[in-house]
Amino acid sequence: MTGLSTPAPEEPDRVGGYRIVRQLGQGSQGIVFLGEFPAGRQVAIKVLHSCFAADSDVRRRFQREAEIAASVATFSTARVLTTGFAEERPYIVSEYVPGPSLEELIRADGPRSGGGLERLAVTTLTALSSIHAAGVVHRDVKPGNVIMAPEGPVMIDFGIALALDATTSITGPMGTPAYMSPEQFTDQALTPAADMFSWAGTMIYAATGQPPFSATTVGAMLNAILNTQPDLSAIPHPLRRLVAACLAKDPADRPQASEALCELIGGDGARRAPAARAGLPSPRHIRPAAVWPQRVAGLWAPRRRRPRTGGRHALRPEPGLAASPVVPGGEDRGDRPRP
Structure with missing residues (x-):
């Protein structure tokens, strides 16, 4: 606003x-x-x-x-x-969320870089993950709809948002052309992948102060979105790799918000296929797939406890096996008793 x-x-x-x-x-x-x-x-x-x-x-x-x-x-x-x-x-x-929009902030203070740009990417991906988890496609993700609040960025304006279970039909492209995905100009069904394309454009604006696509006519703008790729040289790795993946022309080739978020913070969330098709290297910090859902969802894995050797909850030996004796000063992890 x-x-x-x-x-x-x-x-x-x-x-x-x-x-x-x-x-x-x-x-x-x-x-x-x-x-x-x-x-x-x-x-x-x-x-x-x-x-x-x-x-x-x-x-x-x-x-x-x-x-x-x-x-x-x-x-x-x-x-x-x-x-x-x-x-x-x-x-x-x-x-009421006080603060300027990302668009106003960039105009006043210039592009973001380094940790500031990465924090912006993480917080906006977190917001999109929550929006998509609610079954909603925002449809107008852009710098003007990201408020830089004191507690962190907040996405606003669901005026043209679309619930994934909506039965109403809205004809014609809706959104801000420079940040719209290719499928928003067609009769394709919109999915959260459309927001990911717009998010990538928003990150380009944050890093450069320029929209991802610019043209003087609607036809030229449409041609640029459908057939060209923006310059990503101002965006550092690994964010550049994710932005490139989200700019894929085919919605099926774009990572989900939660996947992009996981990979950006160091997990195994984002699919490697979109990046491979974009000709970009896979990150070296990938963790096993079983690890990242716990990290992102805020879950925790119980710490492995040492077996107790006394009391009513002591570990009982299996039938036919003698329990190892433990003496004071020894450790309760199978150490043999000291003479």
Whole structure:
């Protein structure tokens, strides 16, 4: 979201008990305001444009946005607090996430590099993993929809998100052209792989300050996305390898968000096939496949304990085998007794 201004005269002064402080930005569906509760709590309020208020399909999609955002883990997105209607215009009240967008930050401070770029990649992949785990395709991953909050990046704006079990049909390409995947320009069914292509473009912007594809006409932009590859020389390894894999023209060749995250942090999550097809070397830090799911999911493996030699829980010898005696000063791992 861009722009900070006071509400226009025709906009409401209050929405759902919240006082409108200023306008934060606007998109194709609605206007986003900074609201404040009497106790001082600040929230973000997205109100549907008045011209769409009578359109039942748009209202249904707007309500669906709230349902989708509410289904995603709150560490990845702004938490939805409530929904309602203001003079027949639906609105969504969500947690206010302070901070500039990634697009605004890069414009002001320049491209990211080194550890800062890798941390951005890890946190945004974590957010996408959570979004996809909820059965959602964001469809508009771009620098403007990544808020650089004090606690870390947060993905916002599910205005054109698609639930994988959705039965409604939306025709025509939707998204921001420079960051859209090839299949978003066709009639192919969209999967989380589309977000991975857009994520790769977002990382290119973060590293260079330039969009992955640029052209003066829509036709030229489409040709670039379908037939060319962006310059990845500014992106360090191993991130460059993952970005290249996510830019594969075939959605089936792109790694999943969780796989890319695992490989970036040193596990065996990402598939090697996309990287091999891209002509890039496999990383040397690959761990056994049985290890990485525990690392990423936060699971832990119980530490192997030494067998107890006394008390009611002592290890019992198998029938026909004599237990090794243990004397004070000896170790309880099979050491023979000292004379």
